Amino acid sequence: MRRHFWFKRPHRHRHYFPGQGDATYLSEITAGEEATILAFHGGRHVNSRLASLGLTPGVLVNMTQNYGHGPLIVTVRGTRVALGRGEAAKILVERGAHE
């Protein structure tokens, strides 16, 4: 469903990943995988809280636990952060380390 929404509006985030479609949402990253945060689609209030816990664009996160349903745990800047699936589905990421 998220993917669908994504394909319908391909221009909105084009500048983040020129030429290739490796961008996805944090909720889609499997445990053990790394991803780089590109952008937030949540409200400003949530984004500000995420930033204070270390989640900012450009940072590399490691998915510590993700069972495909329910909340998940990411490790970012040496801290484990639990996120609701809804919150993780609003964080746009690119698989692997940036550049």
Next chain:
Amino acid sequence: MSERHESPASVLPSMAVLDADAPVIALAGQPNMGKSTLFNLLTGLNQHVGNWPGKTVEHRAGHFDLNGRKARLVDLPGTYSLTANSPEEVIAREFILREKPSVVVAVVSAATLERSLYLVAELSALDAPLVVALNMMDVAEQEGIQVDAHVLEAALGVPVVPMTASRAAGVRELLKVVENVLNGNQVPRPRPPEVRADHREVLEKIEALISEHVPAPYPQAWVALKLLEGDAEVTRMMREALLPETWEAVHEILRAHDDAFLAVASGRYEWIGRMLRAAMTRPKVGQIGLTERLDRWAAHPLGGLFLLAGILGLVFWLTFTLGTPLQDWLEGSVIAPLSGLVAGALTGAPFWVQGLVVDGLIGGVGSVLTFLPILVIFFAAFALLEDVGYMARAAYVMDNLMHLMGLHGKSFLPLFLGFGCNVPAVMGTRVIDSWPARLLTILIAPLVPCTARMAVVAFIAPAFFGANAVWVTWGMVLLSLLALVVSGVALNKVIFKGQRSAFIMEMPLYHIPNARTIGLLVWQRSLAFVKKAGTAILAMAMLVWVLSYLPNGDLNTSYLARFGQFIEPVGRWMGFDWRLTVALITSFPAKENVIATLGVLFGSSPEAGLTEMLTASFSTATALSFLVVTMLFIPCMATVAVMKQETNSWGWTLLSVGLLLVISIAAGAATYHLAVWMGL
């Protein structure tokens, strides 16, 4: 809905009154940095817990001996940043800016240095004399992380003291540095981070526009930065302080850069990155630490739930196997002889004095206080789980289930506390960061069966159901929890239109619990309960006694009995007579009053044949319905009082009371008629 939520302070911190000339030291830090451990270590029992004025945020202050000189220590709320996301953050920064503490000690963790320096980045922009306490050196070492305090000190421009508060290591060195800063022998010169390069020009523009118009005591550069970050409080303040056309110009810039807070946050992390590259070495990623190994079980979606159920079972088992005999002992060997003693001493006094003191005071308040051992055990177990770091895991695995009610995992923690007593449960909702979620949790918290209600069930169930009493008891607990989930889902749909707050929570590293921290937590929570028993519950117990005594000293014709007879028709729906109805009403001052009231109404002590008299007077159907109503009935007086205090609204409080009244009567009537139909 906004996070702002004003409430009158129940206890005003006596800041200015107490030793006005003693220097004020403020402790700042993110959650899970060992800030409370350091606070407890320094102040011990010389501390005072209350609320910040006008807020339902805990205020802790105390005094300690700073190398022969008395100093006051203020524990600022633990916050991840100083942006106005919650009342805690506003309190922390307002205190630093307005009260101007002599020294601000920022507690950071060497084990999670990158994130914990984020608050230091914010603090260093506040022009406060800053000292960094580099705590949890032991945990860092365990994880293979090395931090060079001297290099960090040079990079930050403020004193950095390595320490391990849980072992009291490094505290003397910290106090020495604090003293040096107080005496002016050491002057912190923080070098605050800059905003990311692409937003510097914008920031300068804003600063130029607002200059000369920033209200005291706010630093101009800081206000400009907070405007760029979109801080709600600072934005509101400047909209009022600026001329309309100036504000329009500022607003125009801010609108064009509504993602600027990310540039500000990134600027801070770049600053932190520079510090860390110089001062920290860490092992290659991939090393599996203790926390990760434990979390494979504790945070597993299924295994974690089993573990949680096991831990809960153990806590209840401990509470009741250790606590119940202690309670019985208090009841039989302390309260009862005391009543006898006092009654003997008061033989010369008028009859009503004797009744008021013996039945009202000792009988009412005494029976509430006998729950203290059970609560102490429960509080201790809870504090231990909290201190070890397990509670975050419990919240995490419960997140899915709590979603049913539009809540998230964090709401589980106060509800769990409710099994001990609903009063700390309502106060414990302060951990929930969004106001709608917190309000909903407060509204449904009274449906968690507390120990007092379980005591009533434990008395009545065996009398009527014999060997099946265990199943009836479990059935009552499950029924309460079912009612909790159903009302949660319904309230969420009707009142909150299904909106849900974000679940974002740090999972702290597990660590060895600190006995002092746990001890103080148990002490403070127990003290709060005793205080409540000595005030609100005392008043109500007296009132009930007076109503049962007036006008002529006979209970059966007293005002209380008349009132019971007046509303008996409602009781009839549930199969009650006037005595059961009155017993139910007296559960309002304290749930366990039900047994005492029945004892008085049937003219016998609970020990001498009350169970026989009950089984002879009532059918099984009535007993079952009475248990159901007792479980679901309106919250006790103490709970109602804290609900009013925490919601700051009689409307919400009465909504919860009314809801429970309707649910309990409906469930009781349904149970009664179903049981009669089944031939019980």
